[in-house]
Amino acid sequence: MSPIKLTVIGGGSSYTPELLEGIINNQVLLNISEVWLVDIPEGQQKLSIIESLSKRMVDKAESPIKIVATFDRREAIKESDYIITQIRVGQLEMRKKDEYISIKHGVIGQETTGAGGFMKALRTIPEILDICREIEELAPKAWLLNFTNPAGIVTEAILKHSNVKVIGLCNNPINYYKKFAKTYGVDIRDVSINFIGINHLIWITELYIKGQSRLEDILTGKSDVYEAKNIPSFGWDLDFLQSLGSLPCGYHKYYYLTDQILEKQLEEYQQNKTRADEVQRIEKELFDLYKNKNLKEKPKALEQRGGAYYSEAAINLIKSIHLNTREIHTLNVRNNGAISCLPDDVSVETNCVVEKHQITPIQIGAVPPQIRGLLQVVKAYEELTVEAAVTGNKTIALQALTLHPLIPSANRSKEILQEMLTANKHYLPQFS
Amino acid sequence: MSPIKLTVIGGGSSYTPELLEGIINNQVLLNISEVWLVDIPEGQQKLSIIESLSKRMVDKAESPIKIVATFDRREAIKESDYIITQIRVGQLEMRKKDEYISIKHGVIGQETTGAGGFMKALRTIPEILDICREIEELAPKAWLLNFTNPAGIVTEAILKHSNVKVIGLCNNPINYYKKFAKTYGVDIRDVSINFIGINHLIWITELYIKGQSRLEDILTGKSDVYEAKNIPSFGWDLDFLQSLGSLPCGYHKYYYLTDQILEKQLEEYQQNKTRADEVQRIEKELFDLYKNKNLKEKPKALEQRGGAYYSEAAINLIKSIHLNTREIHTLNVRNNGAISCLPDDVSVETNCVVEKHQITPIQIGAVPPQIRGLLQVVKAYEELTVEAAVTGNKTIALQALTLHPLIPSANRSKEILQEMLTANKHYLPQFS
Amino acid sequence: MSPIKLTVIGGGSSYTPELLEGIINNQVLLNISEVWLVDIPEGQQKLSIIESLSKRMVDKAESPIKIVATFDRREAIKESDYIITQIRVGQLEMRKKDEYISIKHGVIGQETTGAGGFMKALRTIPEILDICREIEELAPKAWLLNFTNPAGIVTEAILKHSNVKVIGLCNNPINYYKKFAKTYGVDIRDVSINFIGINHLIWITELYIKGQSRLEDILTGKSDVYEAKNIPSFGWDLDFLQSLGSLPCGYHKYYYLTDQILEKQLEEYQQNKTRADEVQRIEKELFDLYKNKNLKEKPKALEQRGGAYYSEAAINLIKSIHLNTREIHTLNVRNNGAISCLPDDVSVETNCVVEKHQITPIQIGAVPPQIRGLLQVVKAYEELTVEAAVTGNKTIALQALTLHPLIPSANRSKEILQEMLTANKHYLPQFS
């Protein structure tokens, strides 16, 4: 097996140590020889801290992996086998603005959902497509694992506007597998979950433990379910769950419990304590830890950051591809008819068979109306968002935002859009 | 041409004089011999007033039409050629409750849209299906023209759960034709409109006057558009219209201008002056007029009631069917693939070719995402509503209401549903 | 109403006098001022004969129409309002080869069906697309009425590869209307036919006379049906018709009665008396008639040619478009979902609403399997034929021909293809 060159774009992220841990643990199996960490000059300080920590981690593990940190993205991409994108255009500063502008206008402010996610998509997609141009040129055979949020929308943009072999990845599905394995005391391979949906909007329509359905346990509250750290922990009403007939994911709370969440966010906003503020604080603490020359492994504190098992999801996927295992992973891929009530060319998050040469979604049957309706309207919003981000067309952007279920009127969406476009001017060449 | 027996179920409605005027004017052309007005004993007083007025109208016109008012629905239906349903289960009293309960819980209260329309559907569908059972037995060849609101949902219930030849009819489309004909000074036959949508949620995607597109006039505000009397008259933002690329109908304001309308409704609610209150007042005034023995024609005041041209829509349709004209009407029919992003078996409001033996929708092309998303989520809500109304299943009812874009959370929908089911107990045998 | 310029490409056809008769009869109604007859230099003699006859016909009718015969296609197309294409690339000589090569290899030889129609499509499509390039440039608002066979395939090529406003026209449907009107002694407007299919492969799934179904009459042989002059007149087995549940068109005999027809063709072939031979003979006789300076109207003999009512179909369509009548015509248009078991972008022959600005198919419901199977395989053949004709790709041509139900093996299709490509070398620049 020829050695792997793995490149992380956005390598200066506080998440990188988690990823590196997974890489080190699987170095032998996968013959990983080089890990390139790329970032932009604005992120120099963070990249440098991560570089040092990474090298200490590699050294401690006595691993032959070569760590390269660079601003030269082309050089990093060149002939890579696997590329991971985890960029944040405008950094946490702009994320904070996404949240604050949203809440100020009385709508939910969130990193990937609603007006916040919309704005992040507009900033991110042009940059990601630039990266894809380089991959097409310099590493056309590479698999691109995109973690960049909003992962479903960003992946859809890549699927529609490049030839890169992309897979959208989220840590949400793996957390369900992990949680259920733990709850039922079984190996993760004994957990089988039927999902319907798109990134950050997936419903669990069946859960099997060793071939036995356990959905009823969940719908009647007998089993605990996974709760993402970054989402308010209001529990589900059991009558509602049973009438739905499936388990919504955490992000569904923004849709099903809009008023409760909005109320909570307004409080946090008034105290300058939104999630963005919290993440800034956590990140600062993490980098303070990372600087410590005695730290030679991933610190525990990283788990608070919301990205649990994100490394494991990535490494498992690379293993499946590289070793051609034909295993099932839950990924963001081109729909291609797998969910027949959605267009063929959009991204969906669904169970896929992973082979070295292709990743193919498993067929999903009819989607019940209670799921179908919300799924279709949010996907239509996402399609428009991709189009707006690529074309820089303000009228499409206005329609995208207006269509979003969390925006209560065309007037409101116009106001929010205007303020957001102004605040993000620097990051939106396509709109000028 | 053999003589026509025409039956009006809900004949005691204040709208009947308008319908009768149309019938009288076309008596000769269509050879209408009998008009049966059916109502329930609770509506005896109104039916009696309408019966008298109808007879005076017929007499004044020296028309041979025989007017029969009755509570015997079976007798009325028997061997009818055309049956019009314009019933209101629970009368205006329950409509008022629909609106008040909605607004009290902070959501829009409206006769056909949102929680109000939902509740009206649950009350109405069982009754309409009882009527259909009788039509299947006693007048299987009759055409049923359903005006009963929410007309799209009620028509869908009939299409899915009976063999009756039903057409759902609304005065919304004809008002657009009339208005554009007037604006451009042309005959109504020179106006051609491309609609996409479902009842009370139709978008005008093209307007042609004598074969020339005039859509731009509308989207740039150069042309006035039709405004229904019963919908708040906030105008459309022109930027929004142009970004949408089509003209929404009046009922779209509930979706696109939710916050403005809700604010207005809260004011009206606090003053006990909702639309239901207004309609009760108008209706009382109308019946006072109708009682006057000197009144021998439809009074002008009826036009305030919101049902402009409703009679003309019905009579034109009966003419097209009866005379086999193959003309185009905008009707609520089984989708059957005409709008390919919606299921085959749902009702859609669309242009149809009307023949004596069949009514066939004209094919609609791809639906742009900004229209598709909202259309699909509202239709999924309607499908669940039909199912809830037919089965009396509370969990489906809860999902229907939660899915509606005007309901901001699952908790809210649970509270509203509970209160509405209690208030409507008497009218909901299927839920007990 | 501004005056119409009408252009006939392939104006030297023996069919032109029929068309001209229709034009003259409707000159006043439509204000037709100029008729341009275009042909190629090889057809000079025929064009000249037609030009003279046309002028005599116009003179006799004292019509103000100006007749222009020309080889200058660009001049003719320029600013035309309606353009009719009735070209025959390679003339009757090549049609004869189409038939002879087919039969020689033991398969049915026919102008539009099977190997013959396939070859005609390969010759014709590049020429038609050249014409379309000129129309796009010189008369972008013109409607193109394409009669050129195989009309469905040629129309599909135009729909897929140009922006011209094209309608494919065949005299098959109008003949059914005419025949049924005559059989039942009613006006043609009282005849309503539900068709499912594509050009030369349409099934009549319902027939209504004044709104009453008469399908049973046909399926039980109580009513005569239209028989095209150019198709062998073997009758349908009534058991077969009833099991089919609908009436196939004449061209279906090539599929349903393959062996009988093939036997007959083999006889004719051995005697040098195929349909192509007969048409050459008829055409010669017609031009002999046309030369006669005393002939000032369409001669009766033209009706043997197989194109009955073709003029009426064209003129009626132009009337409907020009006068914006919203009438129903049976035309070849983009499917766009009207027949849901076929792709959106193919041509289908179906009932359409004709307006000045658009021609829209009427929705067809589910297609029963006995119709669906044959329809789908022939359409897939047509899609490949269009692709082969446009790209000049021999491997696609081989697949197209092999897929055709009348070709019994891949080996046979390879032999036929080879011989046909050689025989047509001169007309197939795209394949060299």
Next chain:
Amino acid sequence: MSPIKLTVIGGGSSYTPELLEGIINNQVLLNISEVWLVDIPEGQQKLSIIESLSKRMVDKAESPIKIVATFDRREAIKESDYIITQIRVGQLEMRKKDEYISIKHGVIGQETTGAGGFMKALRTIPEILDICREIEELAPKAWLLNFTNPAGIVTEAILKHSNVKVIGLCNNPINYYKKFAKTYGVDIRDVSINFIGINHLIWITELYIKGQSRLEDILTGKSDVYEAKNIPSFGWDLDFLQSLGSLPCGYHKYYYLTDQILEKQLEEYQQNKTRADEVQRIEKELFDLYKNKNLKEKPKALEQRGGAYYSEAAINLIKSIHLNTREIHTLNVRNNGAISCLPDDVSVETNCVVEKHQITPIQIGAVPPQIRGLLQVVKAYEELTVEAAVTGNKTIALQALTLHPLIPSANRSKEILQEMLTANKHYLPQFS
């Protein structure tokens, strides 16, 4: 793991020793405790021979498996975990008639394709559905593995008309995997094949060996391909293969090389040496071998019978289900949108993920027209065949047979149908 009861309906088949060999080899892994062999009294002699041989095989292997041979189907089915159906209604005698009647009428006679397969379906489906009724009652949790031919049609009948958890199984796919593994000297797990199609009509659209595409090898003749023993071994023309862009299966020869095969069959027919004759001869020889008391294992000669690896396919599938491996098998299952150009409710043969609780097809993308056309027409024929077999409706049977690409005319299909229905009268209660 609780012990498995496995039931073989049609246990007296000459194939049983092969199956038993697989069962014995996997007894420990799967804890198989009982194997029930069911047959009908007419097959007593064969069942008895198989029973004895089976017991000798078990004894030799010192396996604890209990062999039960019985005519009591209900007892055998009761509480089975896995049921295998490999029945042949009318035995080889009727298969011979299927072939002879077909060829006599000048069409291909084959066990599963064309008129022969059609007739076998009509005989088999009622019997299989009787079995399914018993499974629903006596072993509702059992998985039914159907090998009974025509396996695709029979499986579709079960899917449409019962609630049994059925999987249709054919040895065709596994033979491709085996052959390619051998050709490329790799483990079968390193072979990945993309199939599109239905039973006995599958195209290989991609072949990957260890993640590298090897399709080109096949299409250019560089790699040998699997050739079923029971299909004439005419090779593929390489031009044809390359133009097709995929590898057809052996049964495709009946469609693509119809005339060659028909010619060969006519010769064999005249010499009384059709495949049915050969199979009768082979079967006789096999049973002569089986009778030998010294035979204690599957004889080599069985491999000539055409069912190579059929046991392995079955046992591998049972292993995957029972051990919940989530592996990929190529199976006949409900389409459910996996092949979007076919109806949802038909059977397709496709790659599936096998889990203990569900078997789910992997999504297939767009089907190219050269494959789509033939696939759709044959599937429509199959749908009609299922309907004819279930309803006993002769008119549907006539349409089914007429639609089949191997039947050259409606007249021919009528004659064949009549003769076949008469010859099979005893086996067709539904048609009387």
